[in-house]
Amino acid sequence: MLPLKLIQEQGNFIIERLKIKNFDATQIISSILSTDEKRRALQTRIDIQLADLNNLARQIGQLYKEGKRQEAEAAKNQTFEIKEQNRVLKEEHATIEQLLKELVVQLPNLPHELVPVGKTADDNQLIRTGGIIPEPDINRKPHWDLLAGSGLIDFELGVKITGAGFPVYQREAARLQRALINFFLDQGLKAGFTEVQPPIMVNEDSAYGTGQLPDKEAQMYRSEADGLYLIPTAEVPLTNIFRDEILSADQLPVKYMAYTPCFRREAGSWGSHVRGLNRLHQFDKVEIVQVRHPDNSYIGLDEMVAYVESLVILLELPYRIIRLCGGDMSFTSAMTYDFEVFAAGQGRWLEVSSVSNFESFQANRLKLRFRDKGDKRTQLAHTLNGSALALPRIVAGLLENNQQGNEIFIPEILHPYTGFDRIRL
């Protein structure tokens, strides 16, 4: 959510900037400005009435004290009319405020000036590549064929127990999952992230705080009876730790990470390209989050990109880092880098991480603020997050790139975690 003040004062700037996201804000902004005008006018009237009522109440108390019952009664009668008028205005005010809020949340975040103009993924900007893409080999298989019949990752069994998109990992595959989680957390710890185990179900306020509600309701699994949602990412509970908080500048930057399972309904997003591990309803992920001073949030973003890169390098995976163009960026992001890993069996790049700076967009919604030392005023903090990393596609990459005959080699860095150096099929 963009701050109202910014919309009031920099409307044209916003309109210009949002063109990068192919978003025409002209209409919305003019509606916001006129609605806000009405809202303030109304509030002024309401406040005057309330001030009158407060004065009368004080007078009445005084009159009673002085035993002037008659006059007190007269003053009381005055209040009734004002109160009635006030009730009407308040209703009007509530309606307008609701409308204003609905308008404001329709504006996406402003892209950073380095964000390339563009409409689709084709316009994204390649930042750099790394690792070695394996030589083409006709015997190389996509992971679902490679593992077929092994039971290591059993999609059919998952269907029996739960449904499509809920695979069962067994034996070495299960241990590989656990190894990766521990590896990621250990690395994160070294990089200065504080480990957190948050709830994996959240209430409506939290879902609203990070923007899952109201738009992306269909993406989440919901426990109807309790009004709770299964998290689609640890970003939700992790970021909501800071909802309604005011930090002091010396607490910044905050660096948190959490491993959680993630649940996504992925309604209507299935197709032939999302076989196997490529897209799941439940998957594991380690998420990193930062709360930063606005002055250095992009330093934080670079840090996180470098950190995620270090992970894929240690895993010896071929990767590329992409800066998303305006059209491909999320609603809430000011700048996003995607990490893709090449899965040689499928011959395609798979997104394994998305690292974003939301600047104050999310913080505004969350009411996450901080105060500079010696400053009376609070300001919105900047929030950032990224995956570090999401497991399934990393596993897909490892399986597909490291297959050799009937064996799949495990990168050396993981050996202490897995306890084996290869998987035999």
Added chain:
RNA sequence: GGAGAGAUGGCCGAGUGGUCGAAGGCGCACGCCUGGAAAGCGUGUACCCUGCGUGAAGCGGGGUCGAGGGUUCGAAUCCCUCUUUCUCCGCCA
């Protein structure tokens, strides 16, 4: 799940209908004191909306004492609902 007791500012803690945004203490900030520090003394110390003023300082109005509703001229204080914490009982990993 049953019974009872709570929920007040960064923290502790007063406050049962009328200048209460809220005593007191702690903490914190600044100043005095000191060679420096501690102690001591003094001052200040919530957030949001809004009006004048440059979004400064400052001044004014409104709202907020878990949340929402109600009673009343007037509510932190009374009533209702919800949330939540603690204690006891039950159940349980």
